[in-house]
Amino acid sequence: MTPLLDVLAVVLLLVGLVFVLGGTLGLVRLPDLFSRAHATGKCDSVGVGSILLGVALLGGLQAGDLKLLLLLLLSLVSGPTTAHALARAGHRTGLPVWRRRDRGDA
Amino acid sequence: MTNLLWVSATALLVLAFACLWRADVGPTIQDRLLAVNVAGTKAMAVLVLMAAIAGHAFLIDVAIVYALLNLVITLAATRYIESGRLRSESPADELPVRAEGPG
Numbered sequence: 001m002t003p004l005l006d007v008l009a010v011v012l013l014l015v016g017l018v019f020v021l022g023g024t025l026g027l028v029r030l031p032d033l034f035s036r037a038h039a040t041g042k043c044d045s046v047g048v049g050s051i052l053l054g055v056a057l058l059g060g061l062q063a064g065d066l067k068l069l070l071l072l073l074l075s076l077v078s079g080p081t082t083a084h085a086l087a088r089a090g091h092r093t094g095l096p097v098w099r100r101r102d103r104g105d106a
Numbered sequence: 107m108t109n110l111l112w113v114s115a116t117a118l119l120v121l122a123f124a125c126l127w128r129a130d131v132g133p134t135i136q137d138r139l140l141a142v143n144v145a146g147t148k149a150m151a152v153l154v155l156m157a158a159i160a161g162h163a164f165l166i167d168v169a170i171v172y173a174l175l176n177l178v179i180t181l182a183a184t185r186y187i188e189s190g191r192l193r194s195e196s197p198a199d200e201l202p203v204r205a206e207g208p209g
Contacts (some may be wrong), residue, residue: 078177
């Protein structure tokens with residue numbers, strides 16, 4: 001039972017690292033705030049979420065892992081909330097949206 | 107197993123530095139906030155990984171506090187950027203500012 005959980009934990013850790021890498025690439029490379037928030041809002045919550053789940057599953061489920069699941073729930077709520085708040089702040093303060101014709105400067 | 111945790115924590119730290127680059131050059135204040143928020147989320151994941159590596163359970167509590175602070179800081183800052191005030195959307199709901207002192 002425990003080796004199966006450990007394999008699952010390693011797979012979740014690797015998947016989480018790939019998603020975090022994707023979100024960070026989006027944050028660094030994409031041209032405006034809205035696309036950056038789009039990239040990080042999804043990839044970061046999935047990536048960090050599966051890293052947390054992998055650490056919780058590591059070595060079998062114990063009572064102390066309940067706190068990790070709580071932290072996972074918190075990060076799953078707070079990631080989309082902050083991304084939405086940032087995008088709304090950008091929209092209401094009138095940030096220009098990147099169009100395809102602006103391709104030269106990004 | 108511990109090696110994998112070390113590699114994950116190191117990779118997360120490198121990616122957090124990439125986020126800090128965006129926080130440095132990001133053209134708008136919202137970009138900087140987004141980058142700092144993502145870097146804080148990564149730092150929270152690094153804290154959890156350190157708790158699993160070293161076996162210190164209290165680092166998970168530190169990570170929870172970090173995540174809560176990250177959420178509250180970002181929400182308050184975006185609210186301030188959006189409306190210029192922290193309390194409410196409309197000025198009528200603001201607490202009255204005492205302009206005149208007693209006497």
